Amino acid sequence: MLEVINISCVRDERTLFHGLSFHVQAGDIVQIEGPNGAGKTSLLRLLAGLSRAEEGEVCWQGQPIRQQREVWQQNLLYLGHHPGVKAVLSPLENLHFWHGDSSDDAIFAALEQVELLGYEEVPVAQLSAGQQRRVALARLWLSPAAIWILDEPLTAIDKGGVEKLMVRFADHADNGGAVILTTHQDLPDSRGQVRKIRLTSEWA
Numbered sequence: 001m002l003e004v005i006n007i008s009c010v011r012d013e014r015t016l017f018h019g020l021s022f023h024v025q026a027g028d029i030v031q032i033e034g035p036n037g038a039g040k041t042s043l044l045r046l047l048a049g050l051s052r053a054e055e056g057e058v059c060w061q062g063q064p065i066r067q068q069r070e071v072w073q074q075n076l077l078y079l080g081h082h083p084g085v086k087a088v089l090s091p092l093e094n095l096h097f098w099h100g101d102s103s104d105d106a107i108f109a110a111l112e113q114v115e116l117l118g119y120e121e122v123p124v125a126q127l128s129a130g131q132q133r134r135v136a137l138a139r140l141w142l143s144p145a146a147i148w149i150l151d152e153p154l155t156a157i158d159k160g161g162v163e164k165l166m167v168r169f170a171d172h173a174d175n176g177g178a179v180i181l182t183t184h185q186d187l188p189d190s191r192g193q194v195r196k197i198r199l200t201s202e203w204a
């Protein structure tokens with residue numbers, strides 16, 4: 001599905017990683033690990049096509065993503081570190097904004113999955129940090145994208161929420177999708193699907 005070939009990333013004249021290659025196949029859950037500042041967010045942004053690598057290529061189905069931006073965007077759900085939830089809008093309005101072609105029933109079902117029923121009309125600014133993140137994570141029940149790229153999706157999420165998300169990731173992988181995520185947590189991995197890629201100074 002996704003092929004990362006020999007990529008390098010330089011920020012402020014510092015090489016974050018260099019010569020990094022890996023494949024992501026249907027069924028994979030890939031956890032990008034590494035200390036603060038190692039370049040995890042930078043790597044996810046490269047994979048999402050939001051920035052360009054100094055060297056190397058990211059390919060989707062054998063073609064560089066830079067040559068097929070629209071196709072890549074259609075196959076991708078990227079939730080960044082600050083996942084773009086609009087604070088003045090409600091969870092319902094945010095999800096309608098992102099997934100305009102989803103029915104109300106589908107959106108309510110997604111809100112139920114992230115335990116936000118009863119909060120659907122409350123402005124996001126009035127929700128807790130974990131609830132605000134859950135608004136963005138509800139998209140995992142609405143998006144048809146095959147590849148999910150998720151930057152620290154578990155931040156502020158409670159233990160039960162993490163377990164539920166792991167089941168969602170595993171189901172997505174079992175259904176032919178793939179998940180690439182960063183987190184500083186140890187992921188519960190009862191189905192043995194999580195593969196780890198560690199960004200350390202050996203890549204710099």
Ligand SMILES: Nc1ncnc2c1ncn2[C@@H]1O[C@H](COP(=O)(O)OP(=O)(O)OP(=O)(O)O)[C@@H](O)[C@H]1O
Binds near residue numbers: 035038043
């Ligand atoms: N747009 C940018 N311009 C300049 N430097 C940047 C830019 N983006 C990131 N950096 C630098 O690159 C380094 C890696 O940042 P990045 O956010 O990728 O790390 P990270 O591994 O995700 O860290 P954390 O675990 O703290 O989230 C940091 O030192 C950061 O200051």
